[in-house]
Amino acid sequence: MQIEFCVPCLLGLEGLIADELRMMDAANVRAENGRVLFSGDEYMLARANIRSRYAERILVVVGSFEAHSFEELFQGTKRLPWEKWIGKKDKFPVKGYSLNSDLFSVSDCQSIIKKATVERLKDTYGVPWFEESGALYQIQFSIMKNVVTLMIDTSGRGLHKRGYRPEANAAPLKETLAAALCNLAHLRHYHTLYDPMCGSGTILIEGALMALNIAPGLHRHFTAERWLQAPAEIWQAEREAAVALQKTDVDFHAYGSDTDPEALSIARENARRAGVADYITFEQKDVKDFAPVTEKATVIVNPPYGERLLDVKAAQEIYRTLGKRFIPAKGRSYYIITADEDFEKSFGRKADKRRKLYNGMIKCQVYMYFK
Numbered sequence: 001m002q003i004e005f006c007v008p009c010l011l012g013l014e015g016l017i018a019d020e021l022r023m024m025d026a027a028n029v030r031a032e033n034g035r036v037l038f039s040g041d042e043y044m045l046a047r048a049n050i051r052s053r054y055a056e057r058i059l060v061v062v063g064s065f066e067a068h069s070f071e072e073l074f075q076g077t078k079r080l081p082w083e084k085w086i087g088k089k090d091k092f093p094v095k096g097y098s099l100n101s102d103l104f105s106v107s108d109c110q111s112i113i114k115k116a117t118v119e120r121l122k123d124t125y126g127v128p129w130f131e132e133s134g135a136l137y138q139i140q141f142s143i144m145k146n147v148v149t150l151m152i153d154t155s156g157r158g159l160h161k162r163g164y165r166p167e168a169n170a171a172p173l174k175e176t177l178a179a180a181l182c183n184l185a186h187l188r189h190y191h192t193l194y195d196p197m198c199g200s201g202t203i204l205i206e207g208a209l210m211a212l213n214i215a216p217g218l219h220r221h222f223t224a225e226r227w228l229q230a231p232a233e234i235w236q237a238e239r240e241a242a243v244a245l246q247k248t249d250v251d252f253h254a255y256g257s258d259t260d261p262e263a264l265s266i267a268r269e270n271a272r273r274a275g276v277a278d279y280i281t282f283e284q285k286d287v288k289d290f291a292p293v294t295e296k297a298t299v300i301v302n303p304p305y306g307e308r309l310l311d312v313k314a315a316q317e318i319y320r321t322l323g324k325r326f327i328p329a330k331g332r333s334y335y336i337i338t339a340d341e342d343f344e345k346s347f348g349r350k351a352d353k354r355r356k357l358y359n360g361m362i363k364c365q366v367y368m369y370f371k
């Protein structure tokens with residue numbers, strides 16, 4: 001079956017997601033602002049969920065149309081082939097958002113879309129009501145500049161939830177963003193990765209998963225695993241294909257340190273759950289004593305920002321320390337993600353390259369030093 005997909009993503013990650021989907025043989029990949037569209041079959045549905053490192057979730061696009069009134073929204077929704085997806089007993093709640101559109105009341109749009117879907121399915125199945133006791137088909141709508149897109153979520157919990165991080169310290173980095181930082185740093189399976197303020201270890205764990213080519217979704221479940229359209233053998237085949245791509249003979253190693261012993265014990269536990277504990281060495285250490293133990297080093301760090309953990313002055317003091325410890329040398333590269341626009345001033349050097357990314361709602365920059 002040919003399926004259209006939509007991937008909502010963190011702003012700034014669209015290009016990375018488009019690239020990884022192309023590597024998975026997705027067809028017709030288009031990156032837009034905050035989302036990536038592509039097409040494929042039911043194997044692609046499972047593959048994108050299991051393998052994507054940067055996507056927030058994978059949605060199936062049921063259809064799209066323009067609507068300026070509730071009547072247009074109702075008729076447009078009712079015209080779509082919902083029965084292709086939703087069975088007689090399935091659950092189909094509705095949620096979504098509207099931006100810059102005539103139809104701005106989300107709760108009204110939500111109930112109109114629900115009513116129109118019910119009407120369509122009533123006609124198809126010839127039943128007066130739906131018990132909604134079966135598999136979950138979460139309908140998601142987006143209305144942007146009067147264009148309505150109706151989708152169904154295949155993922156369930158966000159794809160950043162890999163399953164290895166049930167506990168987290170005060171300000172963990174989203175797994176998808178940590179993976180994106182490793183990609184920006186061109187991390188390879190023969191590199192040595194350092195995070196001297198590693199907190200719960202997200203950057204190091206995502207780096208190890210990437211170096212070993214371990215699919216991030218291998219050990220979790222997805223909503224569409226209960227769908228008729230994506231039977232168990234498809235998921236099993238895609239899990240087996242992902243396992244076959246794993247690397248075992250790698251030179252990769254990672255070193256993590258932090259001053260907080262509790263964060264370090266969470267990090268160790270997370271690394272163990274992710275199956276990468278043998279590739280990461282953790283140590284309690286202040287960043288002021290940071291010095292790589294290898295000649296070549298890829299250093300990625302997510303220091304505290306003034307507005308979140310410490311006051312601005314203390315954060316700037318840390319950036320000054322980083323500037324002293326992150327010494328330019330051949331084979332060494334440093335990547336620092338922070339929301340502090342004056343970072344370079346405290347750090348003491350202008351970055352060789354910068355990249356804007358969003359950590360949740362917080363606008364950040366990745367400052368890159370490799371010369």
Ligand SMILES: C[S@@+](CC[C@H](N)C(=O)[O-])C[C@H]1O[C@@H](n2cnc3c(N)ncnc32)[C@H](O)[C@@H]1O
Binds near residue numbers: 173197260285302304
């Ligand atoms: C924003 S958090 C990092 C979160 C991490 N990326 C994660 O995903 O969990 C900043 C970390 O810096 C640590 N930290 C603060 N001051 C430090 C210092 N002087 N030396 C080393 N670590 C420090 C904190 O304990 C905290 O874990």
